[in-house]
Amino acid sequence: MRDERGHxxxxxxxxxxxxxxxxxxxxxxxxxxxDTSPASLQSEFKDQYRAMIASAFxxxxxxxxxxxxxxxxxxSDVARVLAEQAQRTLGGGKSPLEAQALGLLAVALGQGDxxxxxxxxxxxxxxxxxxxxxxxxxxxxxxxxxxxxxxTANAAAVSPxxxxxxxxxxxxxxxxxxxxxxxTRTPSVTPGSPFVLQxxxxxxxxxxxxxxxxxxxxDSSGAPLPGQAVxxxxxxxDDFFFTGLKPEIGLxxxxxxxxxxxxxxxxxxxxxxxVPDITPAxxxxxxxxxxxxxxxxxxxxx
Amino acid sequence: MLLVILGVGLGxxxxxxxxxxxxVDTTPAKLRSDYQTDYILMVAEAYQAEGDLDLAARxxxxxxDSHPAEIVRQGMILAAQINYADSDQxxxxxxxxxxxxxxxxxxxxxx
Numbered sequence: 001m002r003d004e005r006g007h008x009x010x011x012x013x014x015x016x017x018x019x020x021x022x023x024x025x026x027x028x029x030x031x032x033x034x035d036t037s038p039a040s041l042q043s044e045f046k047d048q049y050r051a052m053i054a055s056a057f058x059x060x061x062x063x064x065x066x067x068x069x070x071x072x073x074x075x076s077d078v079a080r081v082l083a084e085q086a087q088r089t090l091g092g093g094k095s096p097l098e099a100q101a102l103g104l105l106a107v108a109l110g111q112g113d114x115x116x117x118x119x120x121x122x123x124x125x126x127x128x129x130x131x132x133x134x135x136x137x138x139x140x141x142x143x144x145x146x147x148x149x150x151x152t153a154n155a156a157a158v159s160p161x162x163x164x165x166x167x168x169x170x171x172x173x174x175x176x177x178x179x180x181x182x183x184t185r186t187p188s189v190t191p192g193s194p195f196v197l198q199x200x201x202x203x204x205x206x207x208x209x210x211x212x213x214x215x216x217x218x219d220s221s222g223a224p225l226p227g228q229a230v231x232x233x234x235x236x237x238d239d240f241f242f243t244g245l246k247p248e249i250g251l252x253x254x255x256x257x258x259x260x261x262x263x264x265x266x267x268x269x270x271x272x273x274x275v276p277d278i279t280p281a282x283x284x285x286x287x288x289x290x291x292x293x294x295x296x297x298x299x300x301x302x
Numbered sequence: 303m304l305l306v307i308l309g310v311g312l313g314x315x316x317x318x319x320x321x322x323x324x325x326v327d328t329t330p331a332k333l334r335s336d337y338q339t340d341y342i343l344m345v346a347e348a349y350q351a352e353g354d355l356d357l358a359a360r361x362x363x364x365x366x367d368s369h370p371a372e373i374v375r376q377g378m379i380l381a382a383q384i385n386y387a388d389s390d391q392x393x394x395x396x397x398x399x400x401x402x403x404x405x406x407x408x409x410x411x412x413x
Contacts, residue, residue, distance in 0.1 A: 010305050011305075013303070013305045013306045013309070014305040014306065014308060014309040015309065016306060016309065017305065017306040017307060017308060017309020017310040017311075017312070017313065018309040018310070018312055018313040018316075019309075019313065020306075020309070020310050020313060021309060021310040021311065021312060021313015021314040021315075021316070021317060022313040022316065022317045023313075024310075024313070024314060024317070025313060025314050025316070025317020025318045025322075026317045026323055030317075030322070030323040031317075031318045031319075031322040031323065035332075035333075035334040035335075036325045036328045036332045036333055036334065037333070037334065037337060038333065038337055040324075040325045040326055040327070040328045040332075041327075041328055041329070041330065041333075042327040042328065042329065043327075045328075045329060045330055045364065048330075048361075048364065049330070049341070052341060052344045052345065052348070052361060053344060055344070055347075055348035055352070056343075056344040056345075056347040056348050058348075058351065059347045059348050059350055059351035059352070060347050060351075069340065069344070072337070
């Protein structure tokens with residue numbers, strides 16, 4: 001009897017031990033269930049995390065820090081994800097400022113330089129830079145996914161962060177609206193001269209079958225301006241959106257889908273020139289088939 | 303019995319070290335403490351520019367049920383431990399101070 005059983009019972013005991021160990025390690029006491037990374041967040045919380053990164057970026061202008069934080073989320077194409085979230089935010093009727101912040105960060109990442117980076121909010125007290133480093137040093141920072149807690153702290157100190165400002169929010173906002181070229185915190189207080197309409201062109205493009213209002217915002221030298229609010233009104237409503245949320249088309253570009261038969265009025269939110277009576281019109285191919293054309297409006301600062 | 307213990311050990315090694323459980327769809331409250339601290343710093347940075355204490359409290363609410371000031375205070379402790387820049391610690395301190403006396407506006411977040 002004992003000879004027939006052989007040594008298999010030993011293996012059975014070993015297998016049972018492994019199973020017990022795995023059950024304990026995976027189900028009863030899994031490792032690190034309270035120490036997850038941002039990459040493991042639910043998609044809605046990832047959106048919230050991204051929006052938080054963008055808001056902090058707009059407040060500080062610290063692109064390396066924003067990049068390090070975004071890397072923690074593990075997105076493959078960060079700028080695209082930001083731009084898409086910005087459009088979702090606008091489309092969903094959420095905070096336009098949040099959408100603007102996301103768009104500005106997407107543009108800044110897409111440009112890879114400081115052209116689209118908003119200026120930090122000026123501090124009202126002398127800054128304390130003793131524990132900060134040049135933002136350029138951030139390129140040598142460890143990959144955020146490999147960060148230990150201490151390394152994370154170093155990344156957070158990548159560039160000068162702002163010294164405490166006057167706690168009076170009104171005073172802080174006033175400075176933001178008068179001393180910061182990009183971005184504004186509200187669409188109506190963009191600094192600089194009001195935009196002027198440069199061209200208003202009807203565009204027939206078979207690749208754009210939907211009737212669009214295409215807005216391009218430029219500075220006086222013709223350089224695209226992202227983050228500029230555009231206001232569109234019509235008889236039964238109004239809407240506004242920001243340039244730069246489609247960086248793949250242009251940093252100063254924004255568009256709006258028109259409904260046939262509706263008259264629209266377009267203006268930049270800084271109170272500049274208004275363009276009335278924009279309405280969908282048809283184009284015709286050589287073969288006689290019809291499709292919707294688009295209006296392309298180029299606004300620039302004088 | 304010895305082989306059972308050895309099996310348990312190997313099972314634990316595999317389940318905890320070699321192939322640990324990978325978490326998906328978690329909440330910010332489950333983030334590692336240093337990530338939470340960085341999130342709190344982001345809230346403080348944004349608050350500095352926006353000046354909206356209700357919004358800051360709402361953003362902090364995802365980190366747990368504690369009062370927002372307590373959440374920031376915990377963040378300040380860790381920030382000091384892992385040597386955040388002085389200016390960042392000041393931002394956290396300022397936000398914590400503001401939140402000490404914060405009263406939620408109607409319809410706002412309830413800590």
